[in-house]
């Protein structure tokens with residue numbers, strides 16, 4: 001199956017430090033996948049490589065069948081790739097509406113129409129359209145960041161830990177908004193540490209540990225996978241180190257029982 005996005009064998013490093021190693025996956029048209037992983041697993045690095053912020057040292061990234069290696073970030077945005085960054089990166093002294101408009105700087109003539117569509121999807125933003133972004137709550141700022149990405153009419157929407165730093169009730173609201181985008185047919189990559197929520201929304205999921213996928217599959221199946229619980233609790237490394245030790249104890253026990 002060829003996907004809308006095809007990532008094949010990419011390696012991304014900071015100097016000598018390899019953050020993503022020989023990673024492959026694809027996202028089909030209309031599909032919503034989640035990438036789950038603890039702090040430092042390489043989630044942001046992976047999204048930045050797809051966005052063109054960081055170069056991939058090996059492998060290839062194809063979008064709609066085309067190798068996007070030669071494309072700069074702006075050209076990737078124009079091609080239909082959008083990222084809602086981890087730190088939201090809003091202009092705090094601009095209004096909500098001006099922040100949204102910045103998301104469509106490549107399609108200025110369509111901005112007014114697109115604004116109406118974004119307000120229809122995220123009605124809370126319409127109420128706040130004239131307010132300075134810097135005076136919004138964390139959850140509202142996250143909504144603006146999502147809205148700004150939608151202004152570019154992306155073919156694929158990448159979200160980097162939208163739940164970070166938000167209260168549970170606000171996280172629920174954000175995920176409701178993401179869920180309605182998904183139902184509307186938006187193709188997406190949702191990066192999260194909140195595995196329970198992410199797997200409720202996604203069709204498929206991947207568990208990223210130290211730059212490699214250690215598990216992948218249908219979201220429903222992954223929910224029962226112990227490696228997901230481990231990543232969700234942020235104990236992925238401990239799980240991996242503990243596993244052989246645990247089996248050695250069991251083996252040892254079997255030996256003593258048998259002799």
Ligand SMILES: Nc1ncnc2c1ncn2[C@@H]1O[C@H](COP(=O)(O)OP(=O)(O)OP(=O)(O)O)[C@@H](O)[C@H]1O
Nearest residue numbers: 014017019037038039040041042043044045046086
């Ligand atoms: N600018 C950088 N220079 C050097 N190393 C970096 C840089 N950014 C990230 N790293 C390293 O790369 C690895 C992956 O980092 P990354 O930010 O992709 O993780 P993450 O999964 O997004 O984590 P988090 O959940 O904390 O956002 C980590 O070991 C991190 O220390």
Ligand SMILES: [Mg+2]
Nearest residue numbers: 043044045086
């Ligand atoms: Mg990150």
